[in-house]
Amino acid sequence: MKQIHNYKYLEERRKELRKNLTPAEATLWKSLQRKQLKNRKFRRQHSIKNFIVDFYCPSEKLIIELDGAIHLDFAQQNYDHERTLILEELGFKVIRFENKLVFENLPEVLDEIANHFKD
Template sequence: MSKLHNHKYLENRRKALRNKSTSAEATLWKSLQKKQLKGRKFRRQHSINNYIVDFYCPSENLIIELDGAVHLDLAQQNYDEERTSTLEELGLVVIRFENKLVFESLDMVLDEISNNFKT
């Protein structure tokens, strides 16, 4: 079985993305890091296959993606759909939030994330 997580060739890209987080990612990360959300460990800018996801909870097989204005582009939406489908075929759950929701309704975002926990 080939390795699915954190391919070495994506390491520099993952680090660069962590160092240049969007403000929405930084805000959500403050609530997810250090097992703050119901004791679940999250990783940020984690790679699975050839994709780098915004946040990943290994114990829940849960991916959280934050979408900014670039995701309004039709070509980007098609790519996102294909990417989500591929990740779901691996048995992962992908949930998406618009960046503005993190700022306007953080509690709702956190509730929705925890509602996707298995237990």
């Protein structure tokens, strides 16, 4: 299969995004890094095809996206939907959370993520 992860041309953008996580991304990352969630490795700002996803768990083929206010825009919602369809066609599972939920109920977010693990 052709390489679809971490295209070289997106490397600088991925680095920039990792250095400048949103507050919600930083909060969730604290609970995902170093295999803290059920011993699963997560990557942040990982690219698949031409998309940079917020978080990716390779062993589960699970993508986690956090949505801020920009995702309330109709055009952005359409883009997000198309992007999700493309990623799902490639065999990935995409789950989305509003930033607000990460701050208000992080344990619920982590449980929902873990519920998508295969075992």
